[in-house]
Amino acid sequence: MTEQILRMSGITKTFPGVKALQDVNLSVRRGEIHAICGENGAGKSTLMKVLSGVYPHGGYEGEITFEGRRCEFGGIRDSERAGIVIIHQELALSPQLSIAENIFLGNERARRGLIDWNRTNYEAATLMKRVGLRENPTTAIADIGVGKQQLVEIAKALAKEVRLLILDEPTAALNDDDSAHLLDLLRGLRDEGITCVIISHKLNEVTAIADSVTIIRDGRTIETLDMAADQVTEDRIISGMVGRALDNRFPPHEPTIGDEVLRVEDWTVYSPSQPGRKVVDGAALSLRRGEIVGLAGLMGAGRTELAMSVFGRTYGVHITGKIFKDGKPIEIRNVQDAIRHGIAYATEDRKRYGLNLIEDVKRNISAAGLRGMSKRGWVDEMQEYRVAEEFHKSMNIKAPSVSSIVGQLSGGNQQKVVLSKWILTEPDVLILDEPTRGIDVGAKYEIYTIINRLADQGKAVLVISSELPELLGLCDRIYTLSEGRITGEVPRRDATQERLMHLMTKGQE
Amino acid sequence: MTTTAIGRTSVPAKYLPVLVTGCLFAAMFVAGGIRYEGFASGQVVLNVFIDNAFLLVVAVGMTFVILTGGIDLSVGSVVALSTMIAASLMAGPGWPPYVVIPLVLAIGSGLGLVMGAIVHAFDIQPFIVTLAGMFLARGLCYTIGTDSIPIEDATFTAFAQTRIDLFADLWISPSVVIAVVVVLVAAYVLHYTRLGRSVYATGGSEQSAMLMGLPVGRTKIAVYTISGFCSALGGVLLSFYMLSGYGLHAVGMELDAIAAVVIGGTLLTGGSGFLLGTVLGVLVLGLIQTIISFEGTLSSWWTKIFIGLLLFVFILLQRVFSARTRR
Structure with missing residues (x-):
């Protein structure tokens, strides 16, 4: 020794x-x-x-x-x-x-x-x-x-x-x-x-x-x-x-899967800070109505970069590839386009990029959907208040009122505000990046329930998560990403942590 | 410490700075009333409005810019340029005011638009862009003339000297009416329109506003255009007040406007603040001047000293306040 x-x-x-x-x-x-x-x-x-x-x-x-x-x-x-x-x-x-x-x-x-x-x-x-x-x-x-x-x-x-x-x-x-x-x-x-x-x-x-x-x-x-x-x-x-066992941390869910709603093909994104480095390399994935799809990958695999580049080119340079919505090719140049095509993206860093922490609950909820509640630029404050109150109840947001400052809520409740904001834009596809990061176990269960409910309404949900048990417990199908490439696609019944980890650590040959 | 107690019990934290400024204004007025004979009259308050109508209008534009997290250093120079253009066009070719005033407003808005577009398109700090705008506009004044140009247009002077009588011997100038209208319209825009929402959201967190699909770029360009418009209108009001155009008018006014906005409780980092606060900020600055002039023996530089002290207090207050909400 x-x-x-x-x-x-x-x-x-x-x-x-x-x-x-x-x-x-x-x-x-x-x-x-x-x-x-x-x-x-x-x-x-x-x-x-x-x-x-x-x-x-x-x-x-x-x-x-x-x-x-x-x-x-x-x-x-x-x-x-x-x-x-x-x-x-x-x-x-x-x-x-x-x-x-x-x-x-x-x-x-x-x-x-x-x-x-x-x-x-x-x-x-x-x-x-x-x-x-x-x-x-x-x-x-x-x-x-x-x-x-x-x-x-x-x-x-x-x-x-x-x-x-x-x-x-x-x-x-x-x-x-x-x-x-x-x-x-x-x-x-x-x-x-x-x-x-x-x-x-x-x-x-x-x-x-x-x-x-x-x-x-x-x-x-x-x-x-x-x-x-x-x-x-x-x-x-x-x-x-x-090596860790799954327990009852996930609400039961029977999916009703419909037609394909979003398909991304041959998606390649270069890093804006390191010229010539491919962050996403020829990725392809498809989402169907009512389906919860997971995206697994280790840190630096390009998960967030893939999601953000699809969501209105908010990351990356020299982005190439095709996006199809309901089978028709679409062009997304910015976030407004993405929202118009029914795509929503809830960021992994909700405090920095997902919320205006110094603003109150109702204005955070309405921020992305103001178009729907205003006429010629004038915001209907009564309607805004009503909508916020509805979400306050239906999402069980634990805040004293819809005028509470978002920065003072707990992580789980902040996340519910983020989800409310995107649900208000009536998306067909929700991309949720680390939806339960920094949230305690009870609130996680609530977030899972909300995700299931969204799928039942016929929306497609793409969940990005670092926690494999979460993906296994929640998703109907899981993609694995490694070094910017999709290295596998595993249906729920075949998915195990070992199998996913294999695919996630698969280097380039 | 009383303010913190109030904040904890009933007043939402975001109204606290405005409330503090309001109390400060009231306290200064009461103190002045006790100390000086003839101070505690309505006309003293109205005179503050009359003497600072142009600053109020300029500060409204500045509030928009600061709420997005930006800054506009060009306003003082744009005010001076506006007085200069107005005076020279009326004095030289003898253009009528109803042609000159819209032209001046258009030029001011145009300058703001260009600065906003540069800030957005090239992603340059507003400080630098508007600093350049400040030198440019001030320099342009001297290409028109190096001396003060008096305004002798009959309609213009008549309008400038109009007294609008209120009840009981109180009166205001038309400039005050214009300034109040500007404040009301601006408050309405900030609180009841999508543009207003985008202004607050951009200042709160530009990244998240962008990811919410808000038109961040358009908002930024809009606030500098609004600030340019307000500066030009402030210039018109100043030429009512001075009845002249001069390249040395409004030197350092950008700093007065920023001071008023900050004293009014708007966060310099953006995202939080109210127009009412800005109005109170301008009134506090005006009242300091009034008190100094009532004191008689003090030099007018004491105004600056008090403004300096007040700014310190308010910046410290904001620091304490934002540290508390972050926790």
Whole structure:
């Protein structure tokens, strides 16, 4: 048994209303690559934030021992001084500064308060050679690709004399060549004695590179496996990630499925921030009346991007593909078009994009359907009030009155306001993105009941969710999305968590 | 602390800032009435209206812009340009007012429209676009003339000097009537039309307004056009008041208008506020000037000092207020 470089024991972290981590244990051996796997929201990133001091000591329970010493990090600076560096999924680089400047940002090579540029560029060149980055150290970050930016992050960590390197989804935004190069680099670092913790959804990479893997589910440690000794396969990891039983959390529902109402064909969307990167790649799906369809995919698979690009091109550039409504091809250029064609989209981030939090319930409900309750631009306030009152009752929105400010309601009731708003536009297709995120169990049941009721009224509902049990319990049919491609279509009776997880983690051949 | 208690018991939080401004106005009036002889008369209040009718109209336009989360720095210059165009056209070629006034209003609205279109189409911060508009309009004044141009048109001066008698020796000017009409129409638009709803929704959260299918772009262009129109109308009212056009009229008025809107309780980040608040904000500013002039010994710069202090208080109030609702 080799020596342990890091031990986290009994870590519990609570946010208002949610236990994000519960009694989590993690031990990492010196000089290994240790993978952490789990579903979205299982608590992986939270655990790493506890470790790196983003959540300072005192904000969580439990103990961290690093290099044999108990650690109480008050912030990222403390953990970096101890030799722990975290590289987040969203890279923390300053785009207009040069590679060399970024490498030594906050850690400048200075003499008597002035930056020593010769030393900065010389040492940067040495570090860049170590990570295999062939660029001029004075090139601006904005002028190199994401793959190379990732290497700059690693060089930056090396400049800080890192002993434990944490990478959160390092290959999520990279193409295959860059990913392969990065994995080689990590192996090289391991041989130099740097320990790595890597969080990844790509299980093929995990099995290829990791020496051991810890699986986290619902904020708890499930197991730690030694890749060689336990002969771990992708299937083994998947069953650890999902192994959870379904119970009566879903109202019973017998679907009455009718004709096809919406069909999307060959839908391709490019990223607006990273030119040339396909976020959605030739996706095709169809929805029928009265049907609840699920869209499963891991973080970064392109679920929200697919939905938003269909909903009035609100995400992405160079969007191509065809949309058919009731069998006829339609053109959707903006949100107004989408609403006119009977498509509604309830966003995953309802606080930022779904509601006007400083406005009251009735005006939030009426916002998207004002056209129906106004004449030549003048709003009929009586009708608005009546409509809001109806929803207040029928959706069981727990608010003192329809004049209550939406920002003061609970998550579940805010979601009911969002749903009311879209139901008012009388859509044929509702796209619900993470409809139960941040909502307590009781309210979830109510939302499921509402979704069933909408399907019974002959609407098609597309539910995007990170929670596989939710999709299994609610949907009649489930699509899986991986790296922007539809990788499978599974009817309810054939769907299991393992099968879906397989399809969701299927990489490009 | 009394205000918080009121907020908790009966008054909805969104009316609180307006209520505070209203109380402040009342308190200032009462204090002035106790301190100075002849202060506590209806005509003092009406004089505040008469002397600030143009500012009121400009502040109405500014309220629209700030409610969407934008800002319009060009209003003072557009006011000056309007007085200049009106005066020069009446003095030089001798055009009649009923041709000149609509022309001035059209020019002001046009300038606003262009600025709004630039803000929307190129997604540039309104601060920069209207700053450019401010320099442009101020500069255009001097291409017309560097000196003050008196207005001697008979109809125009007669209208400007009309006194509308109310009951019991009280009177107002036609400008006040125009300003009140503008306020009423604007309040109606803000609260009873789809445009008004879009204004509030855009200011509350532009992203969510866009995802609700509201015409965010059109709304933004509309509010700058409205602000341009109000500035031009403010310019016309100022030329009634001054009976001249001058490139140095209304220097810094954009800041007075912004101050009035903020003191009136409208959030600078947009989405929350009322026209009534703006009216009260203008009245508070006007009453400060009146008090300073009643005091006699104080220099008029004290007006600025009080406005500065008040702004601090109101920004702090907004901060406390929005921190409380977010929780």
